[in-house]
Amino acid sequence: MKILVTGGAGFIASHIVDAYVDAGYQVVVVDNLSTGNINNLNSKAKFYEIDITNPDLEKIFKSERPDFVNHHAAQISVPVSTQKPIFDAQINILGTLNILQNAVKYKVKKIIFASTGGAIYGDAEEYPTSENYVPSPVSPYAIAKLTVEKYLHYYNYQFGLKYLALRYSNVFGPRQIPHGEAGVVSIFIENILRKESSNLYSFPNKPDGMIRDYVFVGDVVDANLLGLKIGNNDIINIATNKETSTVQLYNQIAEILNSDITFKRGDSRAGDIRRSCLDISKAKKILNWSPKTELKKGIILTIKFFENKMKEMK
Ligand SMILES: NC(=O)c1ccc[n+]([C@@H]2O[C@H](COP(=O)([O-])OP(=O)(O)OC[C@H]3O[C@@H](n4cnc5c(N)ncnc54)[C@H](O)[C@@H]3O)[C@@H](O)[C@H]2O)c1
Numbered sequence: 001m002k003i004l005v006t007g008g009a010g011f012i013a014s015h016i017v018d019a020y021v022d023a024g025y026q027v028v029v030v031d032n033l034s035t036g037n038i039n040n041l042n043s044k045a046k047f048y049e050i051d052i053t054n055p056d057l058e059k060i061f062k063s064e065r066p067d068f069v070n071h072h073a074a075q076i077s078v079p080v081s082t083q084k085p086i087f088d089a090q091i092n093i094l095g096t097l098n099i100l101q102n103a104v105k106y107k108v109k110k111i112i113f114a115s116t117g118g119a120i121y122g123d124a125e126e127y128p129t130s131e132n133y134v135p136s137p138v139s140p141y142a143i144a145k146l147t148v149e150k151y152l153h154y155y156n157y158q159f160g161l162k163y164l165a166l167r168y169s170n171v172f173g174p175r176q177i178p179h180g181e182a183g184v185v186s187i188f189i190e191n192i193l194r195k196e197s198s199n200l201y202s203f204p205n206k207p208d209g210m211i212r213d214y215v216f217v218g219d220v221v222d223a224n225l226l227g228l229k230i231g232n233n234d235i236i237n238i239a240t241n242k243e244t245s246t247v248q249l250y251n252q253i254a255e256i257l258n259s260d261i262t263f264k265r266g267d268s269r270a271g272d273i274r275r276s277c278l279d280i281s282k283a284k285k286i287l288n289w290s291p292k293t294e295l296k297k298g299i300i301l302t303i304k305f306f307e308n309k310m311k312e313m314k
Pocket of ligand 1: 006007008009010011012013030031032033034035036037050051052053071072073074075076091095114115116117118167168169170171172177
């Protein structure tokens with residue numbers, strides 16, 4: 001079975017590619033390397049350097065004929081989406097439509113889509129937030145993700161293309177770059193290892209920073225493996241249902257690294273939401289999935305990755 005993975009040179013999808021290759025699937029990666037890194041790419045995957053908005057994408061679908069598509073390529077920054085909403089929509093909406101059109105034309109069986117549970121609900125009034133809560137996005141990034149979910153429903157209704165949208169909370173782990181939705185873990189680790197201080201963004205009267213639900217990338221990969229076989233035409237939160245404030249996160253990383261470097265305070269940025277914590281009972285029920293990696297263990301694994309990276313750079 002052949003799987004086309006978009007964004008497979010990036011943080012999350014490169015781990016998914018590794019797992020698909022290990023599970024014996026044939027993997028084709030499509031990535032424009034804008035935020036991805038060729039060094040993340042599994043050597044057993046076939047690689048096409050191309051933008052998902054490029055009409056030539058059709059040639060790849062035509063020659064490769066993938067059975068499944070796993071779609072992770074995206075403009076991933078919430079602040080960038082607020083500054084450049086048209087650019088965000090070009091990649092995250094129009095680029096995705098380019099993929100969906102080809103998926104239908106070349107008879108793809110199912111598409112797995114990386115949506116966002118961390119941003120889609122906005123500042124929700126229900127915690128932990130379940131998939132039944134009506135999304136109220138407060139950034140162009142989250143609006144685009146919600147729009148794609150609606151298109152997935154349409155493509156299934158109209159053409160029978162099966163889908164699974166996984167609404168991730170804040171994903172962290174090895175290979176994460178510090179620019180994405182949840183880059184804060186890698187930012188804090190890199191800064192402390194370099195003996196530099198970090199900026200900690202917070203809303204007025206919320207000195208502990210934002211509340212987030214951090215899920216380890218290895219657990220996200222498990223959901224993407226399970227999703228190949230189960231979870232049809234559904235939208236499922238992938239998270240931990242555990243709340244961590246930015247200050248708690250910083251202190252935990254600093255404690256593990258035995259560091260007394262302090263942080264500087266900064267104001268929240270456009271598109272930031274105050275609190276995010278997701279209900280994961282649907283993932284347990286439908287995918288038989290639950291997170292296995294505690295925050296502390298995930299941080300330790302991520303620190304090891306950044307320590308090795310820094311040694312290699314010396
Ligand atoms: N990191 C998180 O916490 C998080 C949370 C929710 C959803 N997501 C989603 O998961 C997906 C992967 O995110 P990530 O954190 O691994 O980010 P990432 O930047 O590491 O990965 C994105 C990949 O897509 C590629 N890409 C970007 N624009 C492209 C384009 N126009 N054409 C082709 N390739 C392109 C990049 O080069 C990169 O390799 C994204 O869709 C993101 O929105 C991430």
